[in-house]
Amino acid sequence: MALTSRRPDEPGLLEATALAAEHLDLLIVGAVRDVHDSVSDRVHGAIDLVAGHDTMPHRIHRGVATGVFAGIGLGLRGAAKALRTANAHGLGPRVDESAQGRFVVSAVNGLIGDKLLADGSALAIEIGVRKHGRDVPLTPEGLAGAFPDASDHLVVFLHGLCETEHYWDRRSRPKREDGSSTDPYGARLAADAGWTPVYIRNNTGVPVAEAGVALSALLTRLIESWPTDVRRIAFVGHSMGGLIARAACGVATTADREWTEKVTDIVTLGTPHTGSPVERTIARGMRLATGRRDLLPLTRIFEQRSVGVLDLHDGMPDDTANVPNARYHLVAATLSRSPKHPVASTIGDYLVQYRSAVGILPDGQELFPGADVLHVQGDHFDLLNHDEVYAALRGWLAD
Numbered sequence: 001m002a003l004t005s006r007r008p009d010e011p012g013l014l015e016a017t018a019l020a021a022e023h024l025d026l027l028i029v030g031a032v033r034d035v036h037d038s039v040s041d042r043v044h045g046a047i048d049l050v051a052g053h054d055t056m057p058h059r060i061h062r063g064v065a066t067g068v069f070a071g072i073g074l075g076l077r078g079a080a081k082a083l084r085t086a087n088a089h090g091l092g093p094r095v096d097e098s099a100q101g102r103f104v105v106s107a108v109n110g111l112i113g114d115k116l117l118a119d120g121s122a123l124a125i126e127i128g129v130r131k132h133g134r135d136v137p138l139t140p141e142g143l144a145g146a147f148p149d150a151s152d153h154l155v156v157f158l159h160g161l162c163e164t165e166h167y168w169d170r171r172s173r174p175k176r177e178d179g180s181s182t183d184p185y186g187a188r189l190a191a192d193a194g195w196t197p198v199y200i201r202n203n204t205g206v207p208v209a210e211a212g213v214a215l216s217a218l219l220t221r222l223i224e225s226w227p228t229d230v231r232r233i234a235f236v237g238h239s240m241g242g243l244i245a246r247a248a249c250g251v252a253t254t255a256d257r258e259w260t261e262k263v264t265d266i267v268t269l270g271t272p273h274t275g276s277p278v279e280r281t282i283a284r285g286m287r288l289a290t291g292r293r294d295l296l297p298l299t300r301i302f303e304q305r306s307v308g309v310l311d312l313h314d315g316m317p318d319d320t321a322n323v324p325n326a327r328y329h330l331v332a333a334t335l336s337r338s339p340k341h342p343v344a345s346t347i348g349d350y351l352v353q354y355r356s357a358v359g360i361l362p363d364g365q366e367l368f369p370g371a372d373v374l375h376v377q378g379d380h381f382d383l384l385n386h387d388e389v390y391a392a393l394r395g396w397l398a399d
Contacts (some may be wrong), residue, residue, distance in 0.1 A: 010124045011105060013095045014087035022077065040065065071220065087122075096121070096159045102133075102164055106204075110162030113205020114306045122148055125366055127202040129222065130165045138221040147196060152231040155195045155397065156219070157186060159201070160270075161308065162238025165199035167238070171380040192394060195234070198222070204240055205306035206317070212247025219248065223259045233267040238384055239352065240308070242271030243316050249323045260323060265397055266330040271384040272352045273359040273367055276312040283313055315356065328371035329396050331389055332357030332377045349380040372396060 004202040005361040040061060046054055050283050088090065109116065109125045116124035116338040129146075136146040143150070159167050182188065186197025200218070202211055235245040245266055262307070282305070332354050334344040344354040354375070359367035376388045383389060 011095050012087045012090075013101070014092040014096070015122055029214040038072050049104060049375045061272055064141075070093070090305060096133075099166070102166060106164040107162045110204040110306065110308060112306050113203040114207070114347060115205075117203060117206060124146075125201060125203040127200065127211070127218055127357070128201045129218070130201045133166075138225055138335075139272045140225045140227070141221070143225050144227045147227060149196070150227040151194050151196045152228050153193075153234075153397075154198050154230055155189055155228075155233070155234045155236060156198045156245075158200050158215075158235065158237040158241030158244055159204075160237075160241050161204045161312070163204070163238070165201050167381075167384055168199065170381065170384040172385045172387060173378055174192065180205045182385070182387065182390070185384055187391060188390055189393065189397065193397060195397065200219075202244065203308075205308040206308045208240065208243045209251065210246050211244045212251050213306070215248040216251055217242055219259045223262075230259075230262055233259060233262045233263050234267065235263065236267045236269065236393070237271060238269045239271055239380065240312065241275070242266075242268030246316055246322075249326075250292065260326070261328045263323050265327050267330060267331065267393065267396065268322065268357070269331045269389065270333055270349055270352050270357050270380050271311055272329075272356045273315045274356040275315040276352055276356070277348070279309060279312040322368065327396070328368040329374070329392070330358045330368060331374045331376070331383060331392070333376050333380060333383050333386075335377070335379065337377050339375045349378065349383070 008250065025072060029048065029059045047058065061233070063085070080268065089365070096105050105123060105125065108123060113124060115334065129138065130136065131146045136234055138141055157168055159163065159165055168186065170183045170184075183191075185200065186195075189195040192196055206214075219233075222313045235242075237245040245268070249260055249263060332352075333349040334341070334354050335349065336343040338344070346353065347359070348354050358373050359371070361367065372392075376386055377383070
């Protein structure tokens with residue numbers, strides 16, 4: 001049996017395990033050490049205060065603890081190095097062959113994807129068109145083979161933070177008594193209206209503006225090699241995906257104008273246009289924890305979050321250009337039946353508040369005057385496949 005089961009540049013299970021070992025050392029062991037030191041210094045500090053000097057038990061305890069934590073850290077870093085060496089030789093399976101592996105890779109990219117990219121890690125996701133779990137070559141031959149029934153109407157699906165294109169396969173909502181589920185939006189739009197769904201996977205840990213530039217470049221190549229002349233392009237972005245779609249349209253250059261002029265519709269599903277309360281809460285907690293040694297473990301963990309996560313603090317800048325000829329359709333979910341309920345303005349869909357999802361600024365101004373707005377009852381992830389949302393999509397994207 002051959003030991004090599006993949007190319008060295010493909011994301012391997014050993015690389016993922018090495019990354020886990022490194023972060024176990026950095027975050028978990030480091031957090032335990034910080035808590036231990038904080039408690040130990042308080043207890044022994046009181047004894048030292050009475051004695052008027054560092055007592056022998058304190059010095060012995062400190063030395064033993066330092067040695068233990070250093071030994072654990074050394075072992076984890078050594079294991080990570082060995083795993084990475086084996087991974088570099090192509091040993092071990094791909095980490096994204098299973099649903100669980102794909103979940104891990106997408107989550108890790110959302111949380112620290114910018115660092116993975118800077119380190120040249122094979123786990124860093126490179127933006128691409130996906131079909132049947134694989135990247136589609138952006139060549140005439142590659143696209144013709146992946147899209148044999150390609151039409152001149154493209155609906156581009158962009159997933160959110162820590163997600164992949166597989167999240168669009170979520171079971172439909174509301175739940176049905178018989179337990180059945182409808183097809184994803186893409187399949188239904190293809191069957192009902194002749195749209196060709198194009199699913200994008202991207203690294204959600206990089207800055208939103210950077211992801212927008214990458215998407216703009218990808219769409220330029222896609223349109224140039226598409227099997228037919230493209231007449232219409234529609235974006236459907238879930239959460240951060242809506243921000244990336246806006247960023248791509250906003251950074252388009254003269255060379256990209258061919259595809260931007262074809263964009264007729266931009267649909268955002270639970271997109272934090274004016275920011276997410278989750279990131280703002282984390283940032284507020286980080287400020288309050290500054291200088292608190294007993295809270296150092298939490299700050300150690302949260303300060304590792306990616307630039308992509310940080311970008312969700314305020315959403316997109318107010319002056320981001322909208323596509324002149326495109327219609328905007330804003331979908332928001334809330335746990336409450338009414339968007340006017342206090343729950344809608346505080347909890348929203350758990351991750352995004354109603355006003356942010358529909359682009360209303362704190363002063364009441366609208367980011368998208370005249371946009372269509374749809375409210376559904378549910379949580380953030382129900383928007384990925386919801387019967388009411390599809391009915392609206394079908395109408396918005398009709399010729």
